[in-house]
Amino acid sequence: MTLFDLAIKNIRRNVKSYGLYIGSMIFSIIIYFTFVTLKYSEDITALAAVSKQVSSIMSASAFVLIIFVAVFILYSNSFFMKKRKLEVALYSLLGVRKRSIGFMLFFENIVIGVIALIIGVGLGFLLSQLLLMVLLKLMGLEVMSSLAFSPSAVVNTVIVFMILFLFTSLQGYRVIYRFKLIDLFHAEKKGEEFPKARLISALLGVASLAGAYWLALQDLMTSEVWRLLSVAMPLVIIGLTVLGTYLIFNSVLVYILSKLKNQKNWAWKGLNLWTTSQLLHRIRGNARTLTVIATLSATTITAGGAVFGLYYNADKEIETYTPITFMWEGEPQKITQDIVVYEEEIKSKTVRIAEGGMEIDYQVMDYSTFKQLATRQGWEDLPTINQEEAFILDTYYDERWSTKVDEVKLNKQTLNVIAYEDRSVVNTFTMGGKLLVVTDALFEQIDSPQVTYQAVQVEDYKKQQALSDDLAASTEQFSSATQQYKDSIEASGSMLFVGSFLGLVFLVATGSIIFFKMMTEAEEDKGKYQVLYKIGVSQKEMKRTIRHQVGMIFTAPLLLGLMHGAIALVAFSNLLMMNLLIPVVIWMLAYTMIYFIYYFLTIRSFQKTIFSMLGER
Structure with missing residues (x-):
């Protein structure tokens, strides 16, 4: 042979x-x-x-x-x-x-x-x-x-x-x-060397994670720490997070288990003392594995949550920057009236306004046109102005770095800016992101060339791609919510697919790693469970201790991964000024549910390995 x-x-x-x-x-x-x-x-x-x-x-x-x-x-x-x-x-x-x-x-x-x-x-x-x-x-x-x-x-x-x-x-x-x-x-x-509880290492682990979380939540645009560390900041955050995660498992968890073991009222109840000793005995070997799993989980949750958040909020982003389905400069175009919700002709003039030491081009709109568009789009509590007042619509305005204009000089007259809105009633890609609204009388007095724009809102704008293509070919300064949605959903959809695919792969891998680890330990523990069986420990008690051991190995990295991911996604949502609460919660729940399927499969296989040796089911 x-x-x-x-x-x-x-x-x-x-x-x-x-x-x-x-x-x-x-x-x-x-x-x-x-x-x-x-x-x-x-x-x-x-x-x-x-x-x-x-x-x-x-x-x-x-x-x-x-x-x-x-x-x-x-x-x-x-x-x-x-x-x-x-x-x-x-x-x-x-x-x-x-x-x-x-x-x-x-x-x-x-x-x-x-x-x-x-x-x-x-x-x-x-x-x-x-x-x-x-x-x-x-x-x-x-x-x-x-x-x-x-x-x-x-x-x-x-x-x-x-x-x-x-x-x-x-x-x-x-x-x-x-x-x-x-x-x-x-x-x-x-076996692994029996670990000792070190309070200093435990405190260092907590401090490392707290420091990483604090740095991650600092505002990118205004934080002095970000200015000091610059491009090294992400590496510092990742380094502190990995160090803190390792010390949480290797020291903090050891410290907590050691304290539990010394609590006589708890330790001498059932198999608690034996269960705790089992976990302590292998904690250093598990610490490296659990750190990898927590890091993979955090990466999966962060990346998947961010991509799902962008996909989930695609409609809202379109509404912010392209609130009107079709908009262009010039004359009206022939459109089937059956699908038209409303049409509006917009008159605009361009003025230059001092902003942050520079002069910026603003489009000027009369109040009547603004009010009509805002009412059609469902705006509430519309600001009102008199001859000496104006307000600004700036879709790119962010109080963290944008310069706020308090007054505007127009036609040798100074106007007080009474309000700022970080949204608009017109398409940003046609009329620009900065719009000044003044009274009708003042608008007529502005000595500047007048430009006419056409705004058309249609039903079910997502399915009007053919009409969008026709209008784009025959008009100038054209913007389309239909095209914007198509581009956005293609980009975010492909990222969501890839993110979900890789996330599922990482999830299965983390579950498999724990599964391999626990099944290896099940083989090693056969003799110990045989001793428990011989001294009269019930099958119910042994199953209970298996659930506790496997449960801690699964739950600890999951909780840390969820915490890491939550902090990273809060920082991401603050940076983009986008509400990701609902998509992130959905993503985390889906991840947790699939993760716990592995937990139950591991318990079943662990118990099968042990009790097959004992001749029981």
Whole structure:
């Protein structure tokens, strides 16, 4: 029997044992092949040809996905090899040369990789059709064609993963020469050093996170700290967040568990003392893993929440900058009256007003026209003015950095500016972002060329693309809410798809990492649970302690990830002056629900591993 035959026989006899590792590889191949297939799709290629945003988003995301998949497979392989060390030790004890064992492991890994590639590519192709439909739907487009099988995507996927499989195979080969025989026999019995509670480290962890949160919530435009640190500020925030997260797990959590362990009334109740000791015993090994998971969760929540927020608020952004469906300079155009809600002819004059040491062009509108447009658009509590007053509509006004004009000199007359509105009744892209409203009489007296604009509001503006294209071809200074919405939804829709796709990948990966970790610990804990069983501890109590142990490992990084993400999204919403509360809450709830599915699956598998050894269900 050759080494290759032995490798095939091992795989057949141990499919159940290898299932976790094979499953992680198939998952990695499915997500990568699915994404690459979408990238090479004719529909996406056509979109990328006309949209640099779509092209750059897909390319950058593919690169991120390669790095992530590589890390995930290497992480999975490390757990797989740890379970194989005892088997390797037995081969060595029977006199098999290390070189032969290494080649056998090499062949096994390559065969498993090829099998995973075949299954992953097949399932990935089926999934990619569904995801293409989702992507086009998010971008407000109709499904243009069925997805064709992409040879380029297959070649790309095979090259990437064969390189990864070759590397992991060599990594397994290296294990043979790195450890002594006695180390291989006791690989699964090595415990972590029992940690000590250090109050200083715990306080440092809390202080690091508090400092990171405080810096993140500082206003980018007005903060002295931002001016001092400049481009280094994000690195400082990330560094403090990662340090604080690690110390929370390695010190703060240890400190809290140690205090609980010393509370006799709590510790001597049921298996609380044993549960706490179990968590403390492995806390340092778990601290690194939990830090990675919390960081991945925070990244996923922040990126996904921000993109979903932009997509969710697309309509509101259109209403702010393009409140009228169609607007252009010049004469009226022929439009089917069945869809017209209202039409308005707007007279405007341009004046130059001193603002912040410079003279800025303002469009001037008479109060009657403003009132009519504002009333049609549902404005309430309209300001009123007299001959000596005016007010300004400035869609780009921000009190943090914008210069506020208190008075305006017009026709040798000084007008008091009684109000500022950071919105407008006209389209910013046609008439500009700065509008001065004066009385009708004063408007007529302004000695400046008068320009006429046409404003047309239609029903269901999102579905008037053909009309928008016709008007754009026949008018000047044209702006269209329909076109703005189309551009916005295509850009934010593609980002939402990619963000959700990568977010789901990261979510599954974080859940898988914890799953691998807990199942490894379940194998190590078999003997301990057997002792508990022999001394009469009930199955109910053992299940309870399993829920508590697994629950802390799952809940701790999730809560920190949610906190990190919430702070980052608050800072993001403050920067854009956009209300992201509803989309962020929806995104966090979705993330938490999927995350806890992994929690219940892990508990079930952990209990199955333990109680199968005890002969109970």
